[in-house]
Amino acid sequence: MRNLRDAGGFPTEHGGRVAEALLYRGGSLHELTPEGAARLAELGLRTVIDLRSAPELEVWPDRPFGEQVRFLHLPTFPVRESAAEHAEDAAADAAAQRSEERSEEPSQERAAARDERDAEAGEETLDALYAFMSATAGPAIAATVSALAQPDALPALVHCAVGKDRTGVTVATLLSAFGVSDADIVADYHLSNTGLGLDRGPVFYVDEHGTERRSRPVHEGLILAFLASLRATHGDATQYLLAHGVTKSELKTLRAAFL
Template structure:
């Protein structure tokens, strides 16, 4: 996977929801149809106007990939929305539970996510395949890294090419105002950090870890408990 310099990003998938960053339709990639799966940043600054616009999407499920600490500090706002929310954190809750250094930068984060996200990804797949789960939205803090990997795995299962997956993944740079470089933000502890643009190589490092350790995305998911019937049900629900 490589970046494609000079190509203008297709911004047609973005949806303007006041108080929610980086919200867009994840469909139109592979056989994933439009209008059933969305991706975004968190809802912790969702405005009443934004909730009214969000209501038009008809969401039945919102999957939150953030940590317990993030949810406690920045809980999603609803303003009367009646979707079900599932908390399926991508990263382990206990740093002591992993036998390798916790990632301190983007480069180390992506293979680490691939190594630890299996249970979350399996739970996401099972929920999306359930009757009545769609339309659904997946989010983390800003919809860039944890959401990026989760959506890439789902798009891969729906037959998307590497190029299609990367093009969609890289749209977060436009959605978060990162086309011109890093921007500062406050993390869940109140510490100022820097949000950095994503690149195709970052996502490639996650998928390379999966390939190196399991051979394919379906085999990786199977190692964490998914069945072929569950993947078939997912594809039937999400396919055009």
């Protein structure tokens, strides 16, 4: 699997340290090889939390490993697009493609339309994506945190498609609630660029609807804006989690386990 790493090891503002080998973050398990499955089994995982959408799971289901691992589906995004909207996108792509074929130069209109639809097309669209997550992802992030607090849930792996954006805001919120500094959260967040090869430029891929997308490197402004948004609305990450359904008992359990 891609972009796998331990989410622990960071000092906190209270003088403690986030324990390692309890929470891992990464990309999806649909390409998991037998060797990869064996290595994941060595981590002793008890829970895998998948933040992807239902269509992503349908096209690229996680490959199971280990008899004791519990798989949970807690999508970060609410349902935003209908089949009709996807059909309209496909029709627009087809029309733009026909237009492009009649021209020697690539269609700027087609590229612009693709970028507008693509949640990871470029910095402006990434900004919009993170603003959208700031406004809507609270219940999903809280559900993930609550799941980690359940008996025998740890060690756990949290992942989305590539472990960059949805996983990034989820882990950042939890680390912030533990008292990890923004500087350390940003440093961990930036590791996805190297883990995905984005430090060398954009990476093209085909999404679950068969549409070509372009994934760009993350930058600190994205995650800092997300953290600033939750602080502006709730004061801090702890209050943000409590407001979206995490209980004080669950936070106490997690802090006892991790710190």
